[in-house]
Amino acid sequence: MKPNEKQNSVELYFMEVRAKLIDIAAFMDRVERDGLTEDFRYQAFKEAMDALDSDDRAENVLLSLSDRTSELIPAATTKAACGAWPDKPQ
Amino acid sequence: MRYIEPHAHMVSRTTDDYLAMVTAGCKAVCEPAFWAGFDRSSAHGFYDYFCQLTDYEPKRAAKFGLPHFSWLCINPKEAEDLKLADEVIALIPEFLGRDNVLGIGEIGLNKNSRNEMTVLEKHVNLAAENDQLILVHTPHLEDKFKGTKLIVDMIKSDSRIDPGKVLIDHVEEHTAKYVMDAGFWGGLTLYPESKCTSARAIDILESCEAERLWMNSACDWGVSVPLAVPYAAQEMRRRGYDDETIDKVFFKNPVKFLSQCANFTVRG
Numbered sequence: 001m002k003p004n005e006k007q008n009s010v011e012l013y014f015m016e017v018r019a020k021l022i023d024i025a026a027f028m029d030r031v032e033r034d035g036l037t038e039d040f041r042y043q044a045f046k047e048a049m050d051a052l053d054s055d056d057r058a059e060n061v062l063l064s065l066s067d068r069t070s071e072l073i074p075a076a077t078t079k080a081a082c083g084a085w086p087d088k089p090q
Numbered sequence: 091m092r093y094i095e096p097h098a099h100m101v102s103r104t105t106d107d108y109l110a111m112v113t114a115g116c117k118a119v120c121e122p123a124f125w126a127g128f129d130r131s132s133a134h135g136f137y138d139y140f141c142q143l144t145d146y147e148p149k150r151a152a153k154f155g156l157p158h159f160s161w162l163c164i165n166p167k168e169a170e171d172l173k174l175a176d177e178v179i180a181l182i183p184e185f186l187g188r189d190n191v192l193g194i195g196e197i198g199l200n201k202n203s204r205n206e207m208t209v210l211e212k213h214v215n216l217a218a219e220n221d222q223l224i225l226v227h228t229p230h231l232e233d234k235f236k237g238t239k240l241i242v243d244m245i246k247s248d249s250r251i252d253p254g255k256v257l258i259d260h261v262e263e264h265t266a267k268y269v270m271d272a273g274f275w276g277g278l279t280l281y282p283e284s285k286c287t288s289a290r291a292i293d294i295l296e297s298c299e300a301e302r303l304w305m306n307s308a309c310d311w312g313v314s315v316p317l318a319v320p321y322a323a324q325e326m327r328r329r330g331y332d333d334e335t336i337d338k339v340f341f342k343n344p345v346k347f348l349s350q351c352a353n354f355t356v357r358g
């Protein structure tokens with residue numbers, strides 16, 4: 001699907017994602033100040049940043065944060081998801 | 091504009107939300123059965139919930155002139171107790187005859203466990219035996235990629251199920267193609283943090299077969315936006331789409347999928 005009148009996506013989104021980028025930077029400063037860089041979620045977050053150098057960035061960031069195994073687990077011990085895969089092999 | 095809200099948990103919302111939705115152009119709302127935020131203690135709780143979805147809530151929506159439809163199931167979050175799941179699934183057939191019921195949903199996986207898969211298989215069997223549409227919930231966040239593949243592979247392996255009568259919801263960039271390539275319909279859920287923003291949802295529309303995708307707010311008792319669908323339409327306008335294309339994405343496409351159920355009727 002294509003728009004009838006294609007708009008300039010930098011024009012549309014630059015300010016919005018600029019703000020998000022500064023938020024990311026400030027978040028990383030904060031985690032470092034608080035001594036929480038060993039948290040597996042933060043480690044996964046930093047690793048996912050490598051995907052920004054790939055072609056399909058959104059897809060690869062999501063994959064980096066995903067459980068990539070294919071076997072059903074024996075039983076659910078929680079209902080919640082945390083956004084990063086706790087058992088990711090390092 | 092006119093639009094369909096194909097996935098909203100209205101039992102958790104207020105009358106203000108109904109008013110805002112009809113004011114924004116909503117022509118029908120579809121409500122899948124879901125987890126209440128706490129585990130129900132018995133099948134009786136589900137019986138009452140199914141009555142609410144098929145009787146009380148349509149009446150509440152009708153006060154705002156909004157047709158209300160529902161999907162029935164036990165949510166994957168409550169699938170670890172197989173005995174309870176069996177009791178709830180046994181209740182469903184008597185509700186399938188009610189005139190606002192669209193099919194079985196939202197079924198699926200949550201943490202990708204064995205019992206969740208067993209209960210999913212039982213729901214798919216129920217749908218096959220009763221020739222029902224299926225609405226599938228895919229897992230959240232880190233569990234989505236694995237769960238989506240397991241779900242797609244399982245449903246595809248059941249020759250009784252026509253993929254064109256199954257919508258797999260909450261797809262994102264890493265799962266949309268797998269769902270669409272298998273012939274299913276896909277749902278894009280508009281959540282500010284845990285699912286798609288409007289901008290990303292439109293990106294996916296532009297890169298996949300938009301004819302088999304719909305957008306929904308999946309508004310419920312958590313942080314969610316009941317007007318997320320018309321907001322996404324506004325984002326499409328900002329991106330240069332005309333009214334005709336927007337009408338196709340937000341009205342005609344969902345109507346096409348939902349009209350496969352004889353109970354679904356809508357006035358444009």
Ligand SMILES: [Zn+2]
Pocket residue numbers: 097099122124196227308
């Ligand atoms: Zn839902």
